[in-house]
Structures are given as structure tokens and as C-alpha cells.
Amino acid sequence: MEARTVVSSAPWVSEEGRGRFRSSATTKAFGAAAVIVLATGLTLGLLVVPPDAVQGQVQRIMYLHVPSIVTAYLAFAVVFCFSILYLWKRELRFDAVAVSSAEIGVVLTGITLATGSIWGKSTWGVWWTWDARLTLTAILFTIYVGYLMLRTFAEEPQAAARYGAVLALIGFLDIPLNHMAVQWWRTLHQPSSILRPGGPSVAPVLLLPLGVMFLGLVLLYLYLLSERVRLERLRHQTADLRLKRGRRG
Amino acid sequence: MGSWAFIGLAYGVALVALLGYLLLLKRRLRSTQEELTALDRPVERRRG
Amino acid sequence: MTRKDVTVELRARERVNAMLFFAALVLFIFNFALGPDREKLREVAPGLLWLAFLFTGMLGLGRSFQAERENECFEELLLTPGDRESIFFGKLAGNVLFMVTAEALILPLFGILYNLDIWAYLPALALVALLGTIGFSTLGTLLAAMTAHLRAREVMLPLLLFPLTVPVILGSVRATEAILAGQGLGEVSHWLKLLGGFDIVFLVVSPLAFEFVLEE
Numbered sequence: 268m269e270a271r272t273v274v275s276s277a278p279w280v281s282e283e284g285r286g287r288f289r290s291s292a293t294t295k296a297f298g299a300a301a302v303i304v305l306a307t308g309l310t311l312g313l314l315v316v317p318p319d320a321v322q323g324q325v326q327r328i329m330y331l332h333v334p335s336i337v338t339a340y341l342a343f344a345v346v347f348c349f350s351i352l353y354l355w356k357r358e359l360r361f362d363a364v365a366v367s368s369a370e371i372g373v374v375l376t377g378i379t380l381a382t383g384s385i386w387g388k389s390t391w392g393v394w395w396t397w398d399a400r401l402t403l404t405a406i407l408f409t410i411y412v413g414y415l416m417l418r419t420f421a422e423e424p425q426a427a428a429r430y431g432a433v434l435a436l437i438g439f440l441d442i443p444l445n446h447m448a449v450q451w452w453r454t455l456h457q458p459s460s461i462l463r464p465g466g467p468s469v470a471p472v473l474l475l476p477l478g479v480m481f482l483g484l485v486l487l488y489l490y491l492l493s494e495r496v497r498l499e500r501l502r503h504q505t506a507d508l509r510l511k512r513g514r515r516g
Numbered sequence: 517m518g519s520w521a522f523i524g525l526a527y528g529v530a531l532v533a534l535l536g537y538l539l540l541l542k543r544r545l546r547s548t549q550e551e552l553t554a555l556d557r558p559v560e561r562r563r564g
Numbered sequence: 565m566t567r568k569d570v571t572v573e574l575r576a577r578e579r580v581n582a583m584l585f586f587a588a589l590v591l592f593i594f595n596f597a598l599g600p601d602r603e604k605l606r607e608v609a610p611g612l613l614w615l616a617f618l619f620t621g622m623l624g625l626g627r628s629f630q631a632e633r634e635n636e637c638f639e640e641l642l643l644t645p646g647d648r649e650s651i652f653f654g655k656l657a658g659n660v661l662f663m664v665t666a667e668a669l670i671l672p673l674f675g676i677l678y679n680l681d682i683w684a685y686l687p688a689l690a691l692v693a694l695l696g697t698i699g700f701s702t703l704g705t706l707l708a709a710m711t712a713h714l715r716a717r718e719v720m721l722p723l724l725l726f727p728l729t730v731p732v733i734l735g736s737v738r739a740t741e742a743i744l745a746g747q748g749l750g751e752v753s754h755w756l757k758l759l760g761g762f763d764i765v766f767l768v769v770s771p772l773a774f775e776f777v778l779e780e
Contacts, residue, residue, distance in 0.1 A: 313523070324519035328526045335530070354776060374537050381533075382526045389522035409727040417724065420714040430710050433773045434724065437703065440769060441728045444762055448731035451754060452738070487534070494541055501548045508555045 279360045279500065290494060297490035305483035312476035325389040329473075332382040334481035335375050336404060338488050342372030343411065345492075347439040350432035359503055360496075362428040365435060366418060367495035369411055371488055376408045399453040406445055410438045424506070580662060587620040587670045591677055602679075609678045610741040614733065616670055617693070618700065621663045625704040626721055628659050629712040648778055649771040652705065656770075659701045659708075667693050680744060688743045695759040696736035699766065700729050706770045709777050735759040 312330035319326035349365040352358075383401050388394050395401065414434050421427035594612045598605060605612075671689070675682035682689060704725055711720045726733075735755040742752045749756065 309527075313527075325522050327523055331527055331530055371537075374533055378530045378533050381529045385522055385526040385529070389519065406727045406730055409723075413720075413724045413727065417710070417714070417720065420716055420720060422713070422715075429776055429779065433706075433710065433776050436773065437706070437728060437766075437769065440765060441731075444731040444758065444765070447758060448734040451758075452734050491538065491541070494538075494545065498541065498545050498548060501545065501552055505548060505552045505555060508552065512555060 279358070279503065290497060294490060294493035294497070297486055297493060301483055301486035301490050304479060304486055308476055308479035308483045311479055316473060316476050322390055325386065328382055328386040328389070330476045330480045332379060332386060333477060334484045335382065336379040337481060338484040339372045339375035339379060339407070341485065342368045342375060342488060342492075343407075343439065343442075346372065346411075346414075346435045350435040353428060354432045354436075359424075359428070360500070362432070363496050363499035363503070364492070365428075366415075366431065367492050367499055369414055369431075369435070370495060371491050373408065373411050373415060375484070375488070376404060376411065379404050380408060397453070399450045402453070403446060403449050406449070407442065410441070414438065424503075580665065583620045583623050583662070583666045584669055586623055587616045587666060588673060590616045590619055591670070591674060595677065605678055606680070609674075609680060610737050610744055612678070613671070613674050613740060614696070614737045616674070617663070617667055617697070617736075618733065620666050620670065621659075621697070621700055621704065622722055622725070624662045624666070625659060625701070625708045625725075626718060628655060628705065628708050648775045651778070652771040652774040655709070656701055656705045659705050660697055663697045663701055664694065667697065682744075685743045688749050689740065691749070692736055692739045692743065692756070692759070695756065695763060696732050699732040699759060699762045700725075702763065702766045702770050703728055706766075706774055706777065709774060731758055731762050735762070 308330065312327055316327075318324045345368040346365050349361045349368065353361040353365060380401070383404065384394050387396055387401070414431055417434055418427040418431045421430055591612065594615070595605070598608065671682055671693075674680070704721075707721055707724050707728075711717045711724065714720055735758045739749075739752040739755045739759070743749070
């Protein structure tokens with residue numbers, strides 16, 4: 268990695284001492300809480316709650332599939348907010364949150380796609396259908412993978428941050444338009460499968476594992492986000508230090 | 517394939533993905549920390 | 565801005581020729597790839613038309629900032645009088661003009677090759693083509709500027725642009741399909757509204773975003 272120009276917002280980049288190497292207590296708390304809540308959710312969803320009358324046991328995949336896409340949307344909303352913050356304030360720490368959140372969002376969206384596909388195979392016998400939900404998730408996945416690739420290919424960290432932020436804005440505005448387009452496209456062929464976590468088709472007792480799993484995934488997201496932002500910060504510190512060393516010769 | 521096999525596959529994939537990402541993250545953290553420490557040392561010597 | 569692009573292009577003629585040849589090629593190859601079944605071809609014809617339009621548009625977009633990139637003219641661009649938004653609209657107008665010209669030449673060829681009466685529905689088809697082209701080109705111009713000096717730019721532009729323009733693609737194809745099937749524009753008014761909405765949103769947002777892209 269060659270020396271790059273990095274705008275040093277001093278507190279973000281410089282922090283003497285070894286403290287910066289350890290995860291903070293808050294981060295560890297998120298991690299621990301995530302494990303506990305997810306374990307609870309899994310127990311509820313897989314063991315406690317009764318199976319669906321129509322679909323049988325495989326309906327339990329929903330307790331993973333739905334919370335994961337909702338958490339992904341949350342992650343992408345965070346990308347949107349922090350992209351705007353970055354474009355406005357130009358502080359690298361905002362960009363760090365944006366890229367970190369996007370990475371985790373992509374992982375979660377990938378999980379949504381995989382679990383959706385597996386669920387589909389178990390109920391309809393095919394690994395893929397072009398129904399509204401799966402199609403939209405696939406498009407979402409592609410958009411944010413593109414975001415990450417754009418950032419990788421940009422030559423300077425600031426350009427990467429800037430281009431990324433613009434793309435994140437465009438992407439976020441685009442998503443509702445995509446929703447409408449894909450749903451209209453599908454409703455001509457089959458009844459619409461609009462994403463409705465805990466909608467009228469779900470019995471109230473099943474909302475509990477759904478909610479718990481969602482909470483667990485959000486906690487996990489927060490844990491991963493903290494660690495990923497910490498990585499980003501270390502990277503900026505390294506780049507900054509490298510630059511300073513370069514100057515001293 | 518039985519119902520529970522599908523369930524296991526779905527949750528298994530998610531577990532692998534999340535754990536995999538976490539382990540990768542830890543590895544990246546470790547290597548960046550090493551880089552940073554390496555850059556730090558000569559500076560400290562100069563000060564001392 | 566547009567005038568400059570157009571004059572440069574009229575002199576070079578590279579871009580339009582390449583686009584047209586490519587589009588014709590695409591239409592031909594689809595015919596071979598999809599087989600001789602007339603009925604099947606008719607069903608997918610609107611999609612094929614738009615594939616030809618979009619691939620051609622993609623080619624044109626890829627080249628729209630090429631001159632600047634090759635001659636390091638980006639700095640010149642920044643010094644040009646007039647604010648960044650005018651630069652964007654100038655580039656956009658150029659891109660739309662090229663794409664529409666190409667479409668105007670592709671459409672009759674398409675009518676001939678796939679035996680479709682396009683002349684009867686020309687105004688409606690033109691409207692849909694215009695709405696779709698504007699939507700595609702607006703985001704396309706912005707993203708072309710962004711990817712112009714990236715590594716792997718040829719791959720990044722389509723990768724970024726296509727998922728974002730799914731509403732345009734779906735709307736244009738569905739509307740064209742309805743028109744060619746003899747249904748009026750009223751049948752597909754929701755698609756037209758979506759196309760129009762898409763165009764308006766990104767015509768407003770893209771020039772603003774362009775300012776951020778051009779910073780150096």
C-alpha cells in the first residue's frame with residue numbers, strides 16, 4: 268500500500284497508546300448480548316413455536332430469512348445517512364461507518380438470498396423463482412456489491428469515500444422505484460408476495476421468535492459494525508502514519 | 517431432502533457466512549494492528 | 565457543452581458508427597440465438613429491442629467521458645465557465661441525442677427483421693423510447709463520469725448502471741410490449757408514470773451529485 272493522501276481529522280486518526288487496539292467494552296457487550304438473544308430466538312423459533320399448518324417445519328426458515336433482510340435494510344439506511352453526513356462534513360469517521368455498514372449489509376443480504384432460495388427449494392421445489400421478493404433482494408445485493416467494488420477501484424481514499432457516498436444516495440433513492448417496478452412486473456403473473464414481516468398472514472404467536480431474532484441480528488450488526496469501524500480507523504491511522512513517515516524521509 | 521435438512525442448511529449457511537465474516541474481520545484487524553505497530557516503533561525510538 | 569461534444573463527434577463519427585453496427589449485430593445475433601420460431605420471437609421482440617437500445621446506449625455512455633479522460637481534460641472541464649450542473653446537462657443532452665439517433669435507426673431495422681409494424685405505433689413508441697432513454701442516460705452520464713478514471717471501468721459502468729435502471733428497463737419493455745400488441749398507452753399508464761417519475765427524480769438529483777463527482 269503506497270502512501271495516500273488522507274484528510275486527518277486529528278482525533279479520529281491520532282490516538283496514542285495501545286488503547287486503540289482493543290475493542291471497547293460497548294462492542295463486547297453488543298457481541299455478548301447478540302449471542303444470548305440469538306440463542307433465545309433460535310430456541311423459540313426452532314423448538315418452542317409450533318410448525319406452520321400449511322408449510323410444515325420448513326416455515327421455520329422464516330425466522331432467519333425475514334429478520335436478516337430487515338436488518339440489511341437497516342444497515343443500508345445507515346449507509347445512506349452516514350454518506351450524507353460525510354458529503355456534508357467531510358469527516359472520515361462518517362465514511363468509515365458507511366463502508367462498514369455496507370459490508371455487513373451485503374453479508375446479510377447474501378444470507379437473505381441463500382435462505383430465500385433454500386426455503387423456495389423446500390416449498391416449491393426450485394432453487395430460484397423470479398418472484399418479487401427474491402428479485403428485489405438480488406438487485407439490492409448487486410447494487411451494494413457494486414458500491415463496495417467502486418470503492419475498491421477508486422484510487423484515492425477520498426475519491427472512494429466521495430463516489431461511494433454519491434452511489435449510496437442514488438441507490439437509496441432508487442430502491443423504492445425498484446420495488447414498484449418489480450412488484451408490478453410480478454403481479455401480472457402471480458399473486459404478489461410483498462415483503463410483510465409479521466403481516467396478517469403470520470399468526471401472532473409466531474411474531475415472538477421473529478422479533479427476538481430481529482433484535483439478535485441487530486445486536487450482531489452493531490457488534491460487527493463496531494469492529495469493522497475500528498478496522499477502518501486503524502487503516503486510516505496507518506495511512507496517516509505512513510504519510511508522516513514519508514515526509515520525515 | 518427432509519424438512520429439517522433444509523432448515524439445517526439454511527441456518528448453517530447463515531452461521532458459516534456470519535462466522536466467516538467475523539473471522540475474516542478479526543484477521544484483517546490483526547494484520548492492520550501489526551502494520552501500525554511496525555510503523556510506530558521507529559518513531560518511538562527517535563523520540564526516546 | 566453539447567455543441568462541443570456534438571461537433572467533436574460529427575468530426576470523428578466513431579461513436580455513432582460503432583453504436584449502430586453493434587446494435588445491428590445484436591439484432592441479428594438474437595435471431596440466430598433464439599431460433600426460427602416466429603411466434604416466440606414476436607413475444608420477446610420488445611425485450612430484444614430494448615436490449616439492443618440498452619447495449620448501444622451503454623457503449624455510447626462508456627465513451628462519453630473518454631475524450632476527457634484520454635486528454636486529461638477534466639481539469640479543463642472544471643475551468644469551463646458555467647457551473648457544474650450545466651456541464652452535466654450538456655453531457656446528458658449529448659448522450660441522449662446520440663442514443664435517440666441510434667434508436668431512430670435501430671427501430672426500422674428491428675421492424676424489418678422481426679416483421680413488426682412499427683409505423684402504426686410510432687408516436688407511442690417514440691414517447692416510451694424517449695422516457696426510457698432519458699432515465700437511462702441521466703444515471704448513465706453520472707456513473708460514466710464516476711467510473712471514467714477507475715480501473716476496470718468497462719465493467720464497472722454496466723455493473724453499477726444496470727441494477728439501478730431496472731425500473732427503466734422494466735417500464736420501457738412492458739410499455740413497448742403493450743403498444744406493439746395494439747393496446748393503447750392508457751393500458752400502461754402506470755408504467756409511463758413510473759418512467760416519468762424516475763426521470764424527474766434523477767434529473768433533479770444527478771446534477772447535484774455530479775458536483776461531488778467532479779471535485780478534485
